[in-house]
Amino acid sequence: MEISRRAFLKLAGLLGAGSVLPSWARETVLKPRETPLPQPGKETFVQGICGMCPAGCGIRVRKMDGRAVGISGTQDHPINQGSLCPKGAAVLQELYHPDRLRGPLVREGPRGAGRWTAISWEEAVRRIAGRISKANLEKVKRPLALLTPGEPKDVHQEALKGLAGSVGEGNFVTLESSPRTFWDLDRIRLLVSFGFDWLQTHPSPVEAQRAFAKLRRWPGRQRTHVVQIEPRFSVTAAKADEWMPIRPGTEGVLALWLARELIVNGSYGKAYIQGHTDGFEEFKRAVEMLSLERVSRWTQIPEKEIKLLLLKFIHLKPAAAIMGSDFIFNRMAVSALNMILGSMGSEETVWTVGGLEKREESAERFRKAAPQVMIVDRVNPVFFGSGQWKSVLENVPFIVTVSPHMTETAEISDIVLPCHTPLEQLHLSQHSTIDGKSVLNASPRAVEPLYDTKDPGEIFLLLKRVVEGAAPALGEFQSYHKIRAKELKGESLLEPEGEVRWMEIPKSGKMLERFRFSPLVDALKHRVPELKGDAEFPLFLYLFTPLAFFRGEGAHLPYLQSVAGPQAQETWGTWAEIHPDTARKYGIVDGDRVWVESRRGKIQVKARLVPWTMPDVVSVPVGLGHTAYGRWAKGLGANPLEIAEGDGVDPQFRGGRCRLMKA
Amino acid sequence: MEESRRKGQHRWGMVVDLDKCTGCGACVVACSVENNQMLGSPEEAAMGRVIRWLKILPKTEVEGSHVRQNLIPMPCQQCENPPCIKVCPVYATFKNEEGIVGQVYSRCIGCRYCLNACPYTCKFFNWKKPLWPDEMRSSFNPSVSVRPNGVVEKCLFCHHRLQRAKEEAVAQGRNLQEGDYQPACAEVCPAKAIVFGDLNDSESDVSRLCKDPRAFHLLEELGTEPKVTYLREGV
Numbered sequence: 001m002e003i004s005r006r007a008f009l010k011l012a013g014l015l016g017a018g019s020v021l022p023s024w025a026r027e028t029v030l031k032p033r034e035t036p037l038p039q040p041g042k043e044t045f046v047q048g049i050c051g052m053c054p055a056g057c058g059i060r061v062r063k064m065d066g067r068a069v070g071i072s073g074t075q076d077h078p079i080n081q082g083s084l085c086p087k088g089a090a091v092l093q094e095l096y097h098p099d100r101l102r103g104p105l106v107r108e109g110p111r112g113a114g115r116w117t118a119i120s121w122e123e124a125v126r127r128i129a130g131r132i133s134k135a136n137l138e139k140v141k142r143p144l145a146l147l148t149p150g151e152p153k154d155v156h157q158e159a160l161k162g163l164a165g166s167v168g169e170g171n172f173v174t175l176e177s178s179p180r181t182f183w184d185l186d187r188i189r190l191l192v193s194f195g196f197d198w199l200q201t202h203p204s205p206v207e208a209q210r211a212f213a214k215l216r217r218w219p220g221r222q223r224t225h226v227v228q229i230e231p232r233f234s235v236t237a238a239k240a241d242e243w244m245p246i247r248p249g250t251e252g253v254l255a256l257w258l259a260r261e262l263i264v265n266g267s268y269g270k271a272y273i274q275g276h277t278d279g280f281e282e283f284k285r286a287v288e289m290l291s292l293e294r295v296s297r298w299t300q301i302p303e304k305e306i307k308l309l310l311l312k313f314i315h316l317k318p319a320a321a322i323m324g325s326d327f328i329f330n331r332m333a334v335s336a337l338n339m340i341l342g343s344m345g346s347e348e349t350v351w352t353v354g355g356l357e358k359r360e361e362s363a364e365r366f367r368k369a370a371p372q373v374m375i376v377d378r379v380n381p382v383f384f385g386s387g388q389w390k391s392v393l394e395n396v397p398f399i400v401t402v403s404p405h406m407t408e409t410a411e412i413s414d415i416v417l418p419c420h421t422p423l424e425q426l427h428l429s430q431h432s433t434i435d436g437k438s439v440l441n442a443s444p445r446a447v448e449p450l451y452d453t454k455d456p457g458e459i460f461l462l463l464k465r466v467v468e469g470a471a472p473a474l475g476e477f478q479s480y481h482k483i484r485a486k487e488l489k490g491e492s493l494l495e496p497e498g499e500v501r502w503m504e505i506p507k508s509g510k511m512l513e514r515f516r517f518s519p520l521v522d523a524l525k526h527r528v529p530e531l532k533g534d535a536e537f538p539l540f541l542y543l544f545t546p547l548a549f550f551r552g553e554g555a556h557l558p559y560l561q562s563v564a565g566p567q568a569q570e571t572w573g574t575w576a577e578i579h580p581d582t583a584r585k586y587g588i589v590d591g592d593r594v595w596v597e598s599r600r601g602k603i604q605v606k607a608r609l610v611p612w613t614m615p616d617v618v619s620v621p622v623g624l625g626h627t628a629y630g631r632w633a634k635g636l637g638a639n640p641l642e643i644a645e646g647d648g649v650d651p652q653f654r655g656g657r658c659r660l661m662k663a
Numbered sequence: 664m665e666e667s668r669r670k671g672q673h674r675w676g677m678v679v680d681l682d683k684c685t686g687c688g689a690c691v692v693a694c695s696v697e698n699n700q701m702l703g704s705p706e707e708a709a710m711g712r713v714i715r716w717l718k719i720l721p722k723t724e725v726e727g728s729h730v731r732q733n734l735i736p737m738p739c740q741q742c743e744n745p746p747c748i749k750v751c752p753v754y755a756t757f758k759n760e761e762g763i764v765g766q767v768y769s770r771c772i773g774c775r776y777c778l779n780a781c782p783y784t785c786k787f788f789n790w791k792k793p794l795w796p797d798e799m800r801s802s803f804n805p806s807v808s809v810r811p812n813g814v815v816e817k818c819l820f821c822h823h824r825l826q827r828a829k830e831e832a833v834a835q836g837r838n839l840q841e842g843d844y845q846p847a848c849a850e851v852c853p854a855k856a857i858v859f860g861d862l863n864d865s866e867s868d869v870s871r872l873c874k875d876p877r878a879f880h881l882l883e884e885l886g887t888e889p890k891v892t893y894l895r896e897g898v
Binding site: 040064067068069070071072073080082083084085086088089090092093095096097098100199200205206207208209210212213216217223233235238239243450547548558559560561562563566567568569571572573611612632636 | 704
């Protein structure tokens, strides 16, 4: 054996150190400093469903002796096609989060005191069922209410609906549900977004990114021109061919002017309008009052640019206008524009709205008659609902929260029931792809549950049984899950070693009914957008949601914190994007701590001076400012929903008016 | 001709199409999970000490009211002529025969010369022992070592995946093929904007894309000859 000089010296050094050092020092000096990895064990791969958001992507989990150690997308899954979004990639941190709840808890002392005692599942279920039965017997107006995310339509929600059905009616409330849009990506030539930061807030994040790539360059397809109309220079605006800054909330007026001009030009499908809409003539008259000069003044977009946009609509066809869940007026206006373009609502058109579901104005409904028992299923209305829900929940005598984490809503609850994280859950859910295919996902658990937690569906089945006076049956949910999968012809997807966890099913999305222009005409008569100045609060507060905090969730995972603000290179804190001209008026320089104040209150954030936002608009990200939610989220940043005038239920939030002060 | 350019050898490279990339950050998270990267904290973020081997670099141009911004995913550029390896006194960082710039943690003495030498700021120093809650240790990728404090770390093009792909190819009695080996960032990308492969194979997607008229390298003028190629935004 040849010994090199390096090896010789190393060996000699080690031997020397080893023999000279006293035994106590030997331990410190000679022990390797690297954190030892867990012993590698038996490696397996299982296919599962992501479950970090309602999109329904397929995932492949790499396991070592049962521990999940790696994650990737399922290659042939129709929704994600082998990819993941940042949230999906962070699913392991969700599973192994050190502050996860490990068993049912009952509150001691007043609400929010933070004192909890562990109880058994039997005891927790008995207590909750007792409260529900008691309220039911008392014949109060609203014995029970259940609050749940609107999506996905899955086996857990079904079990929750079963529980809802057993006690009264009208008690099942979905917190968020926005109409899904299906895009015909192969044909579209012009895509204009009216304030929809769709690359960051589309309900199916992976598909949105892929759709963008497809619009940009794809073999055998023409490049689509992408326009983003938004007050803030969002990620979508940065990626678009053109960004048109617009005064917040005036997107609808612009859409209507465009519709008017397209009608005047005769560039609309007359047959289409006749076949699919009602009240067109009225609409035509109603929009006549919109002059270019007025619209330009309202929107603060130069006339020349508006005209240019019109030309694009005339010449680049098929075109589509998209919007997020915005003011109802704007939503209707953009829908009307799509009707004029003939690009919405039927099989042949560029995009359609399917499975349109009206979101219930839930907080309002409960303010008048508070339920006796409220079960909150995997949503966090206290953080997300901008004050409204907080006041509603204060009047509810008994609150139960189902969540893997101690959220703000869990903190004010009476009993907290920890549910499995997505990797530990049984999955059976229906989804639609961005181009309108329906997909059934079904999978067994990807990993065995780490703690004394349950499937959300199991909790609701147990509660239902006990409320109905039957004995709780263990393992009932597993068989329920199997039976439902079988009924949907998806039992083969549940094979423990199975490679396929999805199947395509017949389309379930309903096509839009005939479009009626009349509500819009009425709105135009009575409620022409206000343009009043506000001397006290002269600035607009514009809220946006980074993809990392999509649906207001994600601040509890450190890897997601790192990707929250790529544009301004801001992470681990809340910032406000302010135009330098606006900042100068208030004597603010880049990096200052500032107060953003509205009529509802104020928050302190870091000022970032960016030339790429509109003057007089203060843009603040949603997602931080938690008072609970684990060690990484708690106490970090500020929650702009606390001061916003809209509510956080919409995927895209409205802000309202604000002013700035140096802190 | 350098060793790695010899016939028969692989030379690994990456192409990032900025026209398709949406800056979503999935690659950053996937890279962090794959390579057991530190968790980070507000304090470390404020000092610029959160280690992410792959980061999203914003490049903004403002002209009057017109703004252009590129969000550029930036891993180690895997230079063909890496400035970092020339300054390492202990041969802890080196370029291997397949062109990957490696880092041997147990050799690194933490002098940080390479950090200074890297014009892309793609090398990172462990100022502290990384803090890992016990629960999270369960999800460590067993193929990648967890770095101690006092050493420099960097993107290795998921070199452990290459080792594995080679072993699997040998076990199946065949040569390594295109697609056998993908780093985590390329695998996860929802826009399919990151393409990875063998630059020595003239038929591979990366070789083809490198010849695209939109192709450019970051800080090309320094002569570092990066093996990460970007494709400009636009038609």
